[in-house]
Amino acid sequence: MSEPVILIDQPNNRGTMYAIVEQDERVAYFYLYPSELLTTKYSPRPCWLRNLQPAPPQRDVAAMKEGMAPMLEAPYCNHPEGKAPLEAERITIVWMEEGDGAAVLYDNEILGVIPGWSLYNEEHAVAYAADCIDAADTDRLMPLGKRGVNAMYERVDQAIAFWKDWEDEASQAWSILQDQYIKAYEEMFGPLVQYYAIDGGQWPPMGLGKFEKDGVVYLLTLGVSIRPMPWVELLYNDRAPGFRRMELAMAVSKTDFTDKEIMAMAGLISGIADRPWKQVTWLGEGHTISAELPAPFESVIVSSALYNGAAVPIPTVYSDKVNLYWLSPITKLEREYAHSRPNAGYDLLERMIHHQLNHIVTQRQELPAD
Structure with a gap:
C-alpha cells in the first residue's frame, strides 16, 4: 500500500x-x-x-x-x-x-x-x-x-x-474604513495626534490612533474588526453578529502616567489586537489578559461596560455590530478574583463600577476585598 x-x-x-x-x-x-x-x-x-x-x-x-x-x-x-x-x-x-x-x-x-x-x-x-x-x-x-x-x-x-x-479592492476598502473610524474617533476624543500601523505588514491592515482631549490620551485601534473572531459562532449561534467583531481602546490620564508609560500601553494594545487570530481564541466582556504595566497593575480586563461616555459612532463592518472594548489595568488579586469562578470577570467589573471606576486609566488603590 x-x-x-x-x-x-x-x-x-x-x-x-x-x-x-x-x-x-x-x-x-x-x-x-x-x-x-x-x-x-x-x-x-x-x-x-x-x-x-x-x-x-x-x-x-x-x-x-x-x-x-x-x-x-x-x-x-x-x-x-x-x-x-x-x-x-x-x-x-x-x-x-x-x-x-x-x-x-x-x-x-x-x-x-x-x-x-x-x-x-x-x-x-x-x-x-x-x-x-x-x-x-x-x-x-x-x-x-x-x-x-x-x-x-x-x-x-x-x-x-x-x-x-480584499484581493481586488484592498486599498480602496481600507481607505474608506480607515477614514470612517478616524472621523468617528475624532468626533468623540479630539483630533488625531499620531497614527501607528500595527499590522506588521500582514493582512489585514490595522492601525492605532492616538487622540487627546481634556488631559486624557485615547488610544484606539482600527481595522481589527475586519475579521470576525474565532469561537464566537459556536458560543453565540444566531447572536454571533453582535459579538464577533471588535476594536480595542485605552484612555489614560496624562497626570497619572508619563509619556513613556502611555506609549508602553499603546504597545500593549498593539500586541493584543491580533491575539484572537494568533491564538485561535476570542475576546469579550470580562476577559483578562496578563500584561506588563506600571505597579500595582499586572493585567487588563476587557470591557465595554466601563465606558461611561456618549456612544461612539463607529461604523458597522459587513453589517455586524463592532464592539469597542476598553482595556482597564487590574492587580494580581483582582485578576485572581476574576478567575475564582465561572463568569467572575463580570463580578469584578460590577465591583469596579461600584467603586466609581470607569474607562479612564488612573493611579488607584486595589479594590477592597468583599
Missing part, C-alpha cells in the same frame, strides 16, 4: 491552521491540522471526500487498524463503485474569515467543508461532504446536500466574497 500523496497544503492567514488534501489509491481526504504551537489545544479534523475504489459494505475497520484513512461505506456515498482520483491543479482551498474553518473546492464546486466551530468541541466535530448522501454518525460526516438547504453553501460563498473584496 503506497503512502498518501498530498495534493494541496495551505496555511491560514496566521499559520495557526493548515488545510491539506491527500489521497492514496483508495480514498481522498481533506484535513485541518493545528500548528505545532496549538497541538495541545486543538486536534486535527478530517473530512472524507471520495472513494477511489468500490466502497466497502461496512465500516472500514481494517484500514483504521493499519493506520490508514478509512473508505466511506457504500450506503453513505453516491458513488459505490468509486470515482476518479482528484487532480491537484483543480483544487482550491477557501478559508473562513475567522481562519478556523475551511472548504475545499474542485473546479470551483464545493467538495467538503470543515466549519470552524467543529474545532472547539468533540461533540461538534462535524464535516460536510458533497459525495456523502447520508449521515455517517461514526465518522461525524454529514451530507453537504443542496444549495438552499445546507447553510454551508452560503457560508462558503460569503468567505469567497470576503477574500475577493
Whole structure:
C-alpha cells in the first residue's frame, strides 16, 4: 500500500491552521491540522471526500487498524463503485474569515467543508461532504446536500466574497474604513495626534490612533474588526453578529502616567489586537489578559461596560455590530478574583463600577476585598 500523496497544503492567514488534501489509491481526504504551537489545544479534523475504489459494505475497520484513512461505506456515498482520483491543479482551498474553518473546492464546486466551530468541541466535530448522501454518525460526516438547504453553501460563498473584496479592492476598502473610524474617533476624543500601523505588514491592515482631549490620551485601534473572531459562532449561534467583531481602546490620564508609560500601553494594545487570530481564541466582556504595566497593575480586563461616555459612532463592518472594548489595568488579586469562578470577570467589573471606576486609566488603590 503506497503512502498518501498530498495534493494541496495551505496555511491560514496566521499559520495557526493548515488545510491539506491527500489521497492514496483508495480514498481522498481533506484535513485541518493545528500548528505545532496549538497541538495541545486543538486536534486535527478530517473530512472524507471520495472513494477511489468500490466502497466497502461496512465500516472500514481494517484500514483504521493499519493506520490508514478509512473508505466511506457504500450506503453513505453516491458513488459505490468509486470515482476518479482528484487532480491537484483543480483544487482550491477557501478559508473562513475567522481562519478556523475551511472548504475545499474542485473546479470551483464545493467538495467538503470543515466549519470552524467543529474545532472547539468533540461533540461538534462535524464535516460536510458533497459525495456523502447520508449521515455517517461514526465518522461525524454529514451530507453537504443542496444549495438552499445546507447553510454551508452560503457560508462558503460569503468567505469567497470576503477574500475577493480584499484581493481586488484592498486599498480602496481600507481607505474608506480607515477614514470612517478616524472621523468617528475624532468626533468623540479630539483630533488625531499620531497614527501607528500595527499590522506588521500582514493582512489585514490595522492601525492605532492616538487622540487627546481634556488631559486624557485615547488610544484606539482600527481595522481589527475586519475579521470576525474565532469561537464566537459556536458560543453565540444566531447572536454571533453582535459579538464577533471588535476594536480595542485605552484612555489614560496624562497626570497619572508619563509619556513613556502611555506609549508602553499603546504597545500593549498593539500586541493584543491580533491575539484572537494568533491564538485561535476570542475576546469579550470580562476577559483578562496578563500584561506588563506600571505597579500595582499586572493585567487588563476587557470591557465595554466601563465606558461611561456618549456612544461612539463607529461604523458597522459587513453589517455586524463592532464592539469597542476598553482595556482597564487590574492587580494580581483582582485578576485572581476574576478567575475564582465561572463568569467572575463580570463580578469584578460590577465591583469596579461600584467603586466609581470607569474607562479612564488612573493611579488607584486595589479594590477592597468583599
